[in-house]
Amino acid sequence: MLRAERGLSRQQLADALGINYQTIGYLERGDYNPSLELAFRIAEYFGLPLEAVFSRQPFAPMSSQLYGKEESA
Amino acid sequence: MTAQKEASSPLFYRVGSRRMRRRAVVAMYGGWLLFAAIVMLWSSTSSRRFLAMDLVVLASLLLQLAWFVWLGRTYVNAPRLADAELDERLVQVKNQAYRKAYLILAPVAVVGWLVSLFALEWQPNDQGKLIVTMLVVGVASLAGSLPTAIVAWQEPDPEPMGS
Numbered sequence: 001m002l003r004a005e006r007g008l009s010r011q012q013l014a015d016a017l018g019i020n021y022q023t024i025g026y027l028e029r030g031d032y033n034p035s036l037e038l039a040f041r042i043a044e045y046f047g048l049p050l051e052a053v054f055s056r057q058p059f060a061p062m063s064s065q066l067y068g069k070e071e072s073a
Numbered sequence: 074m075t076a077q078k079e080a081s082s083p084l085f086y087r088v089g090s091r092r093m094r095r096r097a098v099v100a101m102y103g104g105w106l107l108f109a110a111i112v113m114l115w116s117s118t119s120s121r122r123f124l125a126m127d128l129v130v131l132a133s134l135l136l137q138l139a140w141f142v143w144l145g146r147t148y149v150n151a152p153r154l155a156d157a158e159l160d161e162r163l164v165q166v167k168n169q170a171y172r173k174a175y176l177i178l179a180p181v182a183v184v185g186w187l188v189s190l191f192a193l194e195w196q197p198n199d200q201g202k203l204i205v206t207m208l209v210v211g212v213a214s215l216a217g218s219l220p221t222a223i224v225a226w227q228e229p230d231p232e233p234m235g236s
Contacts, residue, residue: 010232019160020149025232032162 002046002053017041089148094225101140105214108132109207116203129207133214140218144225152220166224174219185212
């Protein structure tokens, strides 16, 4: 959860992106697919590439990403 | 937005819950139907039918005003706001609400129009005019309030802003 990592509330992120705070919840739950324009704005805000923020497949848990790679290496 | 300012109050989460909004929608339309039924019964036994018509129009306006004020203070009433005031998700919510409202309203308006014609044919007197007035005011009220009611009915409970 990028927002939680950065210590941002829904309202703070919503204000920064110029959207309603409820929309943040919809995005986080995957209940709403943003437009390309909003997706880019979110990615730019976090300073990450688009594919690091959005994916068509659910992201794997961070623990499995970190420890799974270490075990196989 | 006004609703965002209101959200800082704990009361927002109580009165803005979907359950409360649904109750408000049922109360609004149920109240109107009940009032219309009472006026119809009263007018059939009273000679003051034009007063009854005025009462129907006045009650409908007052009910809608109170309803809109209450709902406008408890959630983002997307159908009543300009697109520029909404984000892209809320614009979608607004457009979907208007589309659903049209699908509901179109057959209701056609049936109301047909019933009005028959009412004037069967009762070409003040009672018939009262029925037509009730139908016109009812359909007009529905047209004005349905998109808001649809959003109020469907939108989930608000999430805490600070989390």
